[in-house]
Amino acid sequence: MEQFVPSGFVQKLQYVIPRLIPKSRREHGEVVESTWNNLVGLNLNWSATALSVFKHRAFKELAQIKHFQLTFYGWLMSELETQPHRDLLSDIDRQEYQHWACYQHYLPSPPTAGGCGGDLVTACRIIINALMDFNKRAKVQNFKESGCTELPSFNRSSYENIICRLQEMVFDLERVWAKAPGKNLSPEGGHFLLDVFWDRQAKVELPKLSEQLEHQIELQLFIRILLALPPGVLFRTRKDGLKTTLECEEFFHFTNGELRNGYSKELVLPFDVTLHFFRGLLNASVSCEEPSGAIAGILSDSKAHCPLLMLSATCWWTRLEPVLSTQWKLFSDASLPRELQKMVDSQCWANRLLLGKLESPPLCPPWVLGAFVYFTLRRGNDLNMLQTAAREICAENEVFQVSVLYLSLMDLVSSLLQPKETSDITVTLKACTDVVMVLEEQNKSWLNIFLMANKGHKSHQILFSMMSDLEVKLLPVAFYSFIPALDPKLLSSVIKHPDFLFVAITLYSAIVKLFLDGENIISASDQCDLQNSKQPDPLELLTIGRQFLLRIIPRCSGQIISQRNKLQAVCKDIDPELKASLDHQLQLCIGDGLYSESTLL
Structure with missing residues (x-):
């Protein structure tokens, strides 16, 4: 009989009859007659x-x-196709039916029968996969119908209903894990939610560009689902003797890899992602004997291993603080945990500093303090005060000032990537120039921030770990967007740095490589705005860089001599005109008796 019955027809009957006839869900037994x-x-x-x-x-x-x-x-894919406003079932009846299907039918059914074998984790993973597949299908259909590339709203589907069923199952899992800390640690490690995303990515086999687009869509859809779930699920508890501790390594890894490259915007993570993390941290800390200590441990780990989360918190702190304070008061009558109180104090210190009140800063890493100052200025559209603020910070705090320069550079890269108003780029260019001027006045070292080779240096490691791979690639673009246009007096000071010529040629070579590799130096979100913005054209930028180097090479004779080997290594791939200029300058030095070996190239 199998070959005469369409499988789709049998599956449709299995879906429709229990849905429309409640009696079929309750009665057991079977009919045997004809x-x-x-x-x-x-x-x-x-x-x-x-x-x-x-x-x-x-x-x-x-x-x-x-x-x-x-x-x-x-079943999930069929249920998601249902449009609630056209459904024969009322909202209450639909909820009752979905509860039956999830908890009474599929959850206890063995995997061989298409069920979950009583495993809530398996059920959650299947639901997430179904939601993502349905969303992708709906996105494609939405694009075909309207030409819109935004994610669809799903108002005409049962997306919200199925999200509610997922929320209920995750809540059940949290209750199970609360009774048995450590049970949420799988033997092979990993995180049951984040693993869904990574497993899906491992199965994608598409051409490079298509794979990137697919990855971006998947990430957006996954984050939308993740933010709908209880935030405490990002954390795992472990029983260490009599003490309960929190772990968040998997989410840190997810942030450093996926969110840093595919979801951060204008230097930081979106507000909703940042808030979700901190709300989850407060929720999860309540299960520990010392919540304040547990929070301190996670935030300390974040500063060291996932600084992008902390950078995002400094950016959004004026919006985060009221929410977190209110949430903490629901858990405890005590004051805010000490690490969160440090954030409050740092924001207050930054506010007072910008009012001209120079006080001892809170005990926070210098880059955190620099971020509070920078984002406070940016929120108030007062980046023109950055030079004054940087001068008022104690002169010995080099890391603070370099951190502010880093944020200015990343803001410049962001402005170039996503053109808004012309004035935005002008302001960020001036901010970079102002910070460089202060660093030069105080004889601080800052050029090495542009070199990936210095990523391993402790002073730059945290800064580099917050940049996306694209931002790192575009550091040379940032360099040549403002350095050649510096005031002549300031430029003369900058050129005197022993490594300046090496850094400048290295970054020029990086731009040439980007161009020759066929990568867009600037990928504008709206190509129509490209002509009206002050974004540098790739060829124009290369021309500016080459002319700038030709102009300053004669002024760097000492550097050419002292760094002959380094320059020889980096000059292999640059154009012949620059090679000739460097060689000519070395010959002049030899003629003046400054150097006696053979030519540079």
């Missing part, structure tokens, strides 16, 4: 007929065959 006898008769209506077919032994045997089964995933 099916035809149960399909005719004056007293039968459509529901009785459908129920008779559904309960018949032949149909049940057919439904147990693998390719006739309606699996949990298949």
